[in-house]
Amino acid sequence: MKLGCTYIKVSDMEKSINFYSKLLQIQPQYSNKERWVMFNCGNTLALYNLQYDIDMLNKNENTDFHYNEAYIKYLRQENTGAGKTVVFNFDVDNLNEEFERVKNLNIGKVSEIMYVNITMPYYFFIVNDLDGNEIEVTGNYCSK
Structure with a gap:
């Protein structure tokens, strides 16, 4: 097993991209700005907007295509949000x-x-x- 990347759950993707771009002095190497952004800073550091998936689930837009039942259950649990985990x-x-x-x-x-x-x-x-x-x-x- 090897570490693929480290990612941070964030609540405001645009502000978080700005914060990490300034802090790391680099721009993201990959970006789906609403849900996932990756920086290469020696290893991959990614930002993940969990709210994007929650909003998709609440809109009930093609959820069977995008998510399985286990992930939907995970999204509905408490404490899956951003902040102070690592x-x-x-x-x-x-x-x-x-x-x-x-x-x-x-x-x-x-x-x-x-x-x-x-x-x-x-x-x-x-x-x-x-x-x-x-x-x-x-x-x-x-x-x-």
Whole structure:
């Protein structure tokens, strides 16, 4: 088994595309802008708009063609929505420069640079996307 891609459930596809395009400094490599968007950032990171499928189900438009009963049952369950299910960790060469770049983007809440030293020194900051998913950014830190 190998990892195919990692995807994030988002609630507003257009705003999420804008957020991740700015954060990752790349445009999507594939896009069905209403339901699925993929970025190639070392591995595939995709955005998935679950609401697209829920709306299709509610419209009852050709649902037997698009979905099976198991997926329809899944859509009707609670807690299938967006937000705070995984922390994404990105590594950069210069944490200080990346921190300033991300803050200046004004795309979401950004923490201060944090420090943890349990088994080794570790510096990082967190930026939250529109659905509250945490993106952790770490890398070489230069004290000022």
